[in-house]
Amino acid sequence: MTAGTAPSLTQSIAPVDAGAHVTAVGWLKDTAAFGLGDGGVLLARNGETHRVEAHPDAGVLAAACDGERFLTGGDDGRVAVTGADGSTRTLAETKGAWIDALAVSGGGAFAYGAGRRVTARDDKGREKVLEVPSTARGLAFAPKGYRLAVSHYNGATLWFPNVEARPEVLEWKGSHLDVTWSPDGRFVVTSMQENALHGWRLVPDKGHMRMSGYPSKTRSFSWSHDGKWLATSGAEAAIVWPFESKDGPMGKAPRECGVRPAKVSRVAFHPNAYVLAVGYEDGCILLIRLGDASELLVRHAVKDSGISAMAWDRAGRRLAFGCEDGQAGILTLP
Amino acid sequence: MTDKIPVTVLTGYLGAGKTTLLNRILTEPHGKKYAVIVNEFGEIGIDNELVVGADEEVFEMNNGCICCTVRGDLIRILDGLMKRKGKFDAIIVETTGLADPAPVAQTFFMDQDVADAARLDAVVTVADAKWLSDRLKDAPEAKNQIAFADVIVLNKIDLVTPEELDAVEARIRAINPYARLHRTQNCAVPLAEVLDRKAFDLDRIIELEPDFLEEGHHHHHDEEMQSVSVKVDGEVDPEKFMPWISNLTQVQGPNILRCKGIVAFPNEPRRFVFQGVHMILDGDVQGEWKPGEKRDSKVVFIGRDLDEKAIREGFLACAA
Numbered sequence: 001m002t003a004g005t006a007p008s009l010t011q012s013i014a015p016v017d018a019g020a021h022v023t024a025v026g027w028l029k030d031t032a033a034f035g036l037g038d039g040g041v042l043l044a045r046n047g048e049t050h051r052v053e054a055h056p057d058a059g060v061l062a063a064a065c066d067g068e069r070f071l072t073g074g075d076d077g078r079v080a081v082t083g084a085d086g087s088t089r090t091l092a093e094t095k096g097a098w099i100d101a102l103a104v105s106g107g108g109a110f111a112y113g114a115g116r117r118v119t120a121r122d123d124k125g126r127e128k129v130l131e132v133p134s135t136a137r138g139l140a141f142a143p144k145g146y147r148l149a150v151s152h153y154n155g156a157t158l159w160f161p162n163v164e165a166r167p168e169v170l171e172w173k174g175s176h177l178d179v180t181w182s183p184d185g186r187f188v189v190t191s192m193q194e195n196a197l198h199g200w201r202l203v204p205d206k207g208h209m210r211m212s213g214y215p216s217k218t219r220s221f222s223w224s225h226d227g228k229w230l231a232t233s234g235a236e237a238a239i240v241w242p243f244e245s246k247d248g249p250m251g252k253a254p255r256e257c258g259v260r261p262a263k264v265s266r267v268a269f270h271p272n273a274y275v276l277a278v279g280y281e282d283g284c285i286l287l288i289r290l291g292d293a294s295e296l297l298v299r300h301a302v303k304d305s306g307i308s309a310m311a312w313d314r315a316g317r318r319l320a321f322g323c324e325d326g327q328a329g330i331l332t333l334p
Numbered sequence: 335m336t337d338k339i340p341v342t343v344l345t346g347y348l349g350a351g352k353t354t355l356l357n358r359i360l361t362e363p364h365g366k367k368y369a370v371i372v373n374e375f376g377e378i379g380i381d382n383e384l385v386v387g388a389d390e391e392v393f394e395m396n397n398g399c400i401c402c403t404v405r406g407d408l409i410r411i412l413d414g415l416m417k418r419k420g421k422f423d424a425i426i427v428e429t430t431g432l433a434d435p436a437p438v439a440q441t442f443f444m445d446q447d448v449a450d451a452a453r454l455d456a457v458v459t460v461a462d463a464k465w466l467s468d469r470l471k472d473a474p475e476a477k478n479q480i481a482f483a484d485v486i487v488l489n490k491i492d493l494v495t496p497e498e499l500d501a502v503e504a505r506i507r508a509i510n511p512y513a514r515l516h517r518t519q520n521c522a523v524p525l526a527e528v529l530d531r532k533a534f535d536l537d538r539i540i541e542l543e544p545d546f547l548e549e550g551h552h553h554h555h556d557e558e559m560q561s562v563s564v565k566v567d568g569e570v571d572p573e574k575f576m577p578w579i580s581n582l583t584q585v586q587g588p589n590i591l592r593c594k595g596i597v598a599f600p601n602e603p604r605r606f607v608f609q610g611v612h613m614i615l616d617g618d619v620q621g622e623w624k625p626g627e628k629r630d631s632k633v634v635f636i637g638r639d640l641d642e643k644a645i646r647e648g649f650l651a652c653a654a
Contacts, residue, residue: 023417075418098386098411134391175406193393193406193445216446
């Protein structure tokens with residue numbers, strides 16, 4: 001089935017005019033927060049919007065959300081935190097260095113990267129700094145414990161900020177972009193400059209996993225709620241890798257969902273069902289059920305309105321999305 | 335294609351006058367807004383422009399080729415700048431005096447996201463009329479910057495005699511006979527000669543260099559860096575030419591800094607136009623030959639230790 005014939009949910013979208021490139025989306029309970037390229041954070045709830053100047057005269061480059069706080073990193077060198085009540089304040093500040101990597105952990109800790117320096121601040125406000133060999137491109141907290149994965153040129157570094165031990169280095173030649181940690185903590189996966197993913201099995205051994213064949217870079221990952229599948233962008237379909245076995249996806253073919261003549265730019269797994277939201281560079285969004293590959297159309301293709309951000313709310317009833325041209329919207333499942 | 339943001343790369347050895355030129359670009363009234371990528375903030379104090387610091391992180395691609403390098407920081411910065419699209423009209427990248435321009439240029443060919451969003455406009459090299467000759471002897475970077483240039487701003491001409499100026503220009507021409515050269519004091523060059531040159535645009539190769547297909551200027555070669563231009567009077571056979579050019583750039587890639595060409599294929603009404611940096615080639619058929627125009631084929635290489643005889647014979651053997 002193609003987008004042209006898929007049953008449609010387009011009537012269930014409440015459009016949001018974000019007004020600038022949407023860099024990231026997060027949910028603060030029932031409020032959707034859109035981080036914008038013009039430095040604003042737009043809060044949307046029950047059809048009403050409220051704009052917060054989180055980074056005046058700057059732009060939001062990265063964002064992370066834990067359900068309570070929407071953290072944004074800007075090209076003004078600041079990390080700001082915005083709440084559902086519209087309050088915003090500066091959490092950290094560097095001298096001019098862009099903040100384009102951010103991670104937040106469930107326990108209230110966060111980390112940000114500015115060039116080679118990675119700063120982690122725990123829930124008690126204790127700050128630790130790690131210098132990595134080249135620019136920290138991606139950050140991800142382990143699902144349990146206070147441990148951070150940092151991706152950079154020639155590999156990734158695993159770091160316990162509050163432990164004196166030397167960080168563990170996972171080597172693999174090449175430039176690693178974003179990093180993600182599997183929900184069970186067994187795998188670390190990075191996307192790479194050369195159109196591939198690389199993964200490391202942390203237990204029982206340090207095996208490598210190489211996942212290639214993408215026509216372009218992967219800039220969006222999403223784990224299924226149970227950690228058995230990893231959905232990725234970068235091809236003319238969402239590429240979904242099986243991780244249920246202890247070896248990860250090695251020797252197994254990935255699923256290809258939502259094949260269309262446009263590249264997938266964002267993916268977002270439903271928080272408690274095998275349903276994947278797939279956003280494309282041409283502005284289209286599909287919902288795909290993994291079990292039978294059935295598709296539902298959420299948004300038609302819109303010229304110059306590529307999907308740049310997507311997030312489900314915690315219950316999985318609503319999907320917020322944002323686009324390059326400042327259009328955005330919230331889908332409420334019927 | 336047209337809405338890609340143009341990027342001008344500004345190079346030049348330490349002290350040649352890059353910052354003077356940059357400040358002129360930023361302060362002259364032209365109604366445009368620039369995003370400027372620099373290594374050091376310092377002297378640039380223009381408030382309404384977007385100024386970004388770069389670290390010049392050069393990454394080898396994982397294909398095992400030593401000359402296939404890209405600038406990781408540029409990829410990251412351009413990705414970030416695209417989120418602020420509409421805030422500026424063009425981008426200027428100022429490289430350090432010691433930088434090799436090749437990884438910058440290659441970034442625009444080798445990174446798809448960058449290539450989709452931005453286009454390399456031209457490499458502009460500022461040279462110091464008084465000291466360039468010395469730097470060409472002791473600094474390979476200075477020679478690379480001259481070899482790589484589309485536009486050369488030969489600055490500080492007030493500090494040398496007319497004879498010295500002619501001598502330094504001859505040195506530059508021995509390395510790179512094809513760049514536009516402007517003699518300046520305080521980098522006083524019309525900005526239209528520096529910006530929006532479209533020198534890396536295949537469509538513009540012919541327009542920029544009207545005498546590109548003419549031969550006849552005789553050049554003194556630099557002892558190490560050479561330019562080799564070869565002309566076939568007439569058409570070349572694509573079945574011979576394509577394997578030849580691809581093999582040449584694969585094998586000689588590390589030594590070839592720039593190459594360009596306009597080639598006539600039999601039964602093809604359009605020109606085949608190409609250009610490249612090291613091993614990376616970009617080419618396409620486009621722009622019809624004009625009625626009555628002589629369908630000649632010409633290639634130009636600028637590089638180090640090039641085997642001129644082999645290149646000449648190789649291209650002549652492609653004649654249809």
